[in-house]
Amino acid sequence: MRRVVLTIVVTIAGLVALLSFKSHLPTAPSAAVSTTGGTSGTSGTGGTPASSSSPATVPGEFPMGSLAGKLTAGETAVTGHVATTVYGPVQIQLVMRNSKIVKVAVLQQPMNTANDIQIGDFAFPKLISETLTAQTAKIDAVSGASYTSAGYIKSLQSALDNRA
Amino acid sequence: MTGGQAGRLRHAEHVMGTVVSFDVPACAGGAVGQAVRWLHWVDGTFSPYLADSDVSRFGAGEVALAQCAPELTEVLEACASVSAVSGGYFTTTPGGRFDPSGYVKGWAIERAAAMITAAGSAEHSVNGGGDVQCVGDHGSGQPWRIGIADPLRPGTLALVVAGRDFAVATSGVAERGPHIVNPHTGQPATDLASVTVVGPGLTLTDAYATAAFAMGSGARDWVESLDGYEAFAITSRGADWQTSGFGAYLT
Numbered sequence: 001m002r003r004v005v006l007t008i009v010v011t012i013a014g015l016v017a018l019l020s021f022k023s024h025l026p027t028a029p030s031a032a033v034s035t036t037g038g039t040s041g042t043s044g045t046g047g048t049p050a051s052s053s054s055p056a057t058v059p060g061e062f063p064m065g066s067l068a069g070k071l072t073a074g075e076t077a078v079t080g081h082v083a084t085t086v087y088g089p090v091q092i093q094l095v096m097r098n099s100k101i102v103k104v105a106v107l108q109q110p111m112n113t114a115n116d117i118q119i120g121d122f123a124f125p126k127l128i129s130e131t132l133t134a135q136t137a138k139i140d141a142v143s144g145a146s147y148t149s150a151g152y153i154k155s156l157q158s159a160l161d162n163r164a
Numbered sequence: 165m166t167g168g169q170a171g172r173l174r175h176a177e178h179v180m181g182t183v184v185s186f187d188v189p190a191c192a193g194g195a196v197g198q199a200v201r202w203l204h205w206v207d208g209t210f211s212p213y214l215a216d217s218d219v220s221r222f223g224a225g226e227v228a229l230a231q232c233a234p235e236l237t238e239v240l241e242a243c244a245s246v247s248a249v250s251g252g253y254f255t256t257t258p259g260g261r262f263d264p265s266g267y268v269k270g271w272a273i274e275r276a277a278a279m280i281t282a283a284g285s286a287e288h289s290v291n292g293g294g295d296v297q298c299v300g301d302h303g304s305g306q307p308w309r310i311g312i313a314d315p316l317r318p319g320t321l322a323l324v325v326a327g328r329d330f331a332v333a334t335s336g337v338a339e340r341g342p343h344i345v346n347p348h349t350g351q352p353a354t355d356l357a358s359v360t361v362v363g364p365g366l367t368l369t370d371a372y373a374t375a376a377f378a379m380g381s382g383a384r385d386w387v388e389s390l391d392g393y394e395a396f397a398i399t400s401r402g403a404d405w406q407t408s409g410f411g412a413y414l415t
Contacts, residue, residue, distance in 0.1 A: 138309060139309045139310060139311040139321070139324055140187060140289060140298075140302055140308050140309050140310065141185065141187065141289055141291045141296045141298075141308070141310050141311070142291070142294065142310070142311045142312075142313055142321075143291075143294050143295065143296050143310050143311070143312055143313065143332040143333065143334040143360060144294040144312065144313025144315070144334050144336065144358070145294060145313070145315060145334060145335065145336030145337060145358055146182055146269075146293040146294050146295070147182060147183070147293055147294060148181060148182060149178050149181060149182055149183055152176070152178075152182065152183040152293075156311065156313065156319070156321075157183070157185055157291060157294070158176070158183075160174075160185070161174050161175075161176045161185050
């Protein structure tokens with residue numbers, strides 16, 4: 001279980017490192033991010049749905065803060081170590097049921113710059129939902145219109161390659 | 165980045181403007197290095213974005229074909245064949261200048277997979293930025309399961325295909341917007357959001373997917389006429405269709 005947490009933390013840390021190369025920071029992060037995100041459903045959630053009870057597989061919706069006190073029967077919360085990234089600490093928590101990830105919560109993320117907010121609003125939810133989708137579908141690889149080297153990090157295939 | 169489940173090795177290599185993902189038995193891990201070197205050689209020789217590649221210099225008329233890597237001759241002959249089979253919808257001049265990338269990527273990936281076969285693996289896959297060559301099965305008799313990305317709902321899958329010894333290639337509106345031109349009109353192809361072709365080897369499967377996307381709605385009858393190939397498409401209006409034998413790959 002620790003390996004799963006570690007894998008996702010490593011993936012997110014890689015994502016943070018990658019996004020740090022972006023030079024064109026949006027002045028209005030949420031609006032700009034919703035354009036970039038297309039139809040992935042990440043738009044319009046500039047705030048954080050702290051008590052979201054939606055299924056974790058809905059793209060773009062993920063809770064902030066520990067879920068340890070909100071578990072239903074059969075669920076276990078697993079908290080990852082704090083991963084140090086160039087933008088600051090990242091820590092996530094997984095909720096497991098029958099050895100499968102059913103929810104992912106972000107406990108700590110960098111919140112200092114527009115870039116950090118972009119990561120929080122756009123990249124984290126996308127990465128998390130794709131990790132969950134890949135797990136749910138039990139697939140070995142993804143076929144789709146070619147992604148660029150930069151786009152790969154947000155892709156389902158990336159989630160699969162990082163799967164422990 | 166390299167990792168994997170017990171007995172398996174996964175490796176993702178940034179090359180050819182995308183990422184190539186390997187899923188191989190750990191015992192064949194040594195062949196991944198050889199395959200990676202091959203892909204970087206292909207990139208350096210065939211990239212239209214590198215000014216000193218054979219493709220760039222040949223396209224600019226700076227060198228004759230005989231002065232280029234012999235593989236360029238092989239690729240050009242194969243491209244001419246695919247162009248003929250597709251009624252001209254596949255072309256080596258998609259944007260007006262010489263660029264055989266629509267053939268080269270699938271060809272390079274299929275050959276990379278063959279290198280790993282030659283090293284003793286009978287069950288591996290190589291995914292070149294969304295175009296996948298699967299060899300054998302995924303171990304324990306299980307078929308490979310390949311998710312088809314839904315182009316209209318990023319991050320979700322349209323469906324999953326399963327098979328052994330097969331290739332899956334998808335052409336579509338990529339991250340940068342429409343990029344496949346209908347060579348007969350010079351305009352971007354807009355009928356389809358994506359089309360997936362399934363066939364035995366990735367070289368032709370990928371080239372046919374590119375031609376099918378340029379063809380648009382006419383691609384259904386065309387792929388139906390090709391022996392050993394099946395297609396599934398999502399139209400830009402959100403409808404979908406599949407050829408008559410595609411159902412054999414659905415789980």
